[in-house]
Ligand SMILES: Nc1ncnc2c1ncn2[C@@H]1O[C@H](COP(=O)(O)OP(=O)(O)OP(=O)(O)O)[C@@H](O)[C@H]1O
């Protein structure tokens with residue numbers, strides 16, 4: 001099964017809608033709550049990063065019998081130093097974004113903790129691509 | 142301990158999310174940073190914050206938190222209230238600041 005969603009940069013009133021749509025899909029598919037929770041948390045953080053840091057994004061969700069693959073591609077400033085960005089506490093969030101409670105610099109580490117495979121590639125000045133894979137059975141990796 | 146007990150003991154005002162008042166409380170977490178709550182909040186926790194925009198409900202729902210206490214009488218956005226009804230996450234309000242309400246809740250949880 002494949003699903004696609006769009007994300008608008010800067011649109012905090014709709015931040016989280018992709019994650020909550022996927023949550024509903026996983027519930028319909030009877031995916032185990034613990035696994036589904038991890039997937040939705042990781043996706044929420046990835047979605048909010050597009051809203052907070054990029055201009056627009058496309059999300060592709062692929063589900064088969066053993067795993068979910070999420071691919072989030074955005075147009076935006078990109079990430080010049082990915083290892084640095086992965087450090088807890090590192091954030092370039094604007095003051096307005098921080099005022100809403102974002103910008104702890106913990107989103108990427110939450111994503112890493114809540115999926116089985118995380119791949120981030122980025123071209124500074126162009127955009128960022130995030131791939132996350134999560135297996136439905138914890139030992140299926 | 143249930144959310145109704147916390148409401149009674151701490152004199153909280155229920156703003157919305159009445160369906161979740163029987164939620165069991167496992168503990169509490171205090172933070173105004175959403176990703177910090179995503180990383181460190183635990184299922185059944187009461188979350189104490191000064192944030193009032195609707196992303197707090199999304200975070201509480203992602204983490205299966207028991208309720209949100211908004212401090213200092215801060216009035217959450219309309220959208221926050223609407224979302225909390227939809228997600229059955231009780232939104233509770235207090236005039237206390239974070240330190241005070243966290244202290245009261247800490248004692249209450251220790252007592253049981
Ligand atoms: N999609 C993206 N486009 C551009 N930069 C990004 C993107 N995602 C992350 N970054 C960069 O990586 C940094 C760290 O991201 P991370 O999600 O860990 O923290 P944050 O978004 O700043 O704050 P938090 O997620 O805790 O609210 C960001 O501040 C930003 O500089």
Ligand SMILES: [Mg+2]
Nearest residue numbers: 048049107108
């Ligand atoms: Mg982030």
